[in-house]
Amino acid sequence: MHQLQVLLFASYAEAFGASSVTVAVPDPATVADVVGALRRLPGGDVLPDAPLVAVDRRYAPGVVHVRAGQEIALIPPVAGG
């Protein structure tokens, strides 16, 4: 297991009560592992079935591997425009 920091925004930041959280995930870990860990935290019940995740500022599907040092962010449903 290792620790990864995940950035949170907007409604997710409110749900988790923080602008970032640290999750413990297997090493190596995938985006899906990160989402699973987030879902088990207090507030994680607000997450939809497949929340959007960005790795290093690009959307990344569940199968992508992530490691410490990457910028990982959980993206609520976007509402720009």
Added chain:
Amino acid sequence: MHQLQVLLFASYAEAFGASSVTVAVPDPATVADVVGALRRLPGGDVLPDAPLVAVDRRYAPGVVHVRAGQEIALIPPVAGG
């Protein structure tokens, strides 16, 4: 036969050398009769097969009847915008 005035614009005004012309057409006359008469005037060779005609400021097909007192105009290919 009776006389009808026809308004001319842009390239057609140049071709006929006037901003309006008077044509002699059967009574009753149709838009097609007017176009036929215009085609026989000096400059009338520039007209395409089916030039646009407006009667009282609306496009009118060849079969429409026209009479003196109506505003009849020959419309070159439009190029607004």
Added chain:
Amino acid sequence: MIRTAITTSPIDAAALLAEVTTDATGATALFLGTVREVNDGRAVTGIEYSAYTAMAGEELQRIAKEASERFDGLRIAVEHRVGTLALREISVAIAVAHARRAPALETSRTIIEALKQRVPIWKRESYVDGDRQWVDPTTAHVSATAP
């Protein structure tokens, strides 16, 4: 709300935007036609737009009215300029606002396409070499006239 005009004055795009945008609209689409320096491979120095003004005004209003009937709550302002225009000046401005973006965008497009087909306005381009020609979109090139 619909306002259409054939005008001899310079077109103020910002004024049209302000005219159609309200507290109830969430999307505004603006289309501008401007004079460009090259057409059909020739260097253009200016364009003279002329119109069958009375019919052009009525036809433009009919086009805007027809387009407005496809969606509720559209706000439409259209101006077409006539006279001599320099490079980069605005020849036509179509501003459409609506609560939602799709009606605003689609109506703007509907109006410019119909305007180009139906409004009796003509343009004569002036070229660097002093020549002038009427533009004929139906032949995809300009038709020669006396300079």
Added chain:
Amino acid sequence: MIRTAITTSPIDAAALLAEVTTDATGATALFLGTVREVNDGRAVTGIEYSAYTAMAGEELQRIAKEASERFDGLRIAVEHRVGTLALREISVAIAVAHARRAPALETSRTIIEALKQRVPIWKRESYVDGDRQWVDPTTAHVSATAP
């Protein structure tokens, strides 16, 4: 030419129009998103836009770049504002110019649709009754949050 920005300053639509329009362009399409007073049947007094600013800037640039590759000679300027906006203020402006109208109009539409799908920006509406809610387009209604 492509310029995109996430900005905290009021958006100047006229400046974007001037930025993309040149002697070589003949058509300019502008899309504006503005704050409207009613959403989902509730009276809105203002909107707070927030962003994952670093990614939003990069994603907006990627969207504009992808859109620019469909036609040669496009000129694109896009700004999205963040912060607290009042009614009628501009949240997003997309200005696209091209020699011809179809590329300008289609590119403008492509960009706003992609922006709404992909750029990590969120909005929280404030209502007359003092409540505030995050807007969630995926559920077609707002999701309740603590006021």
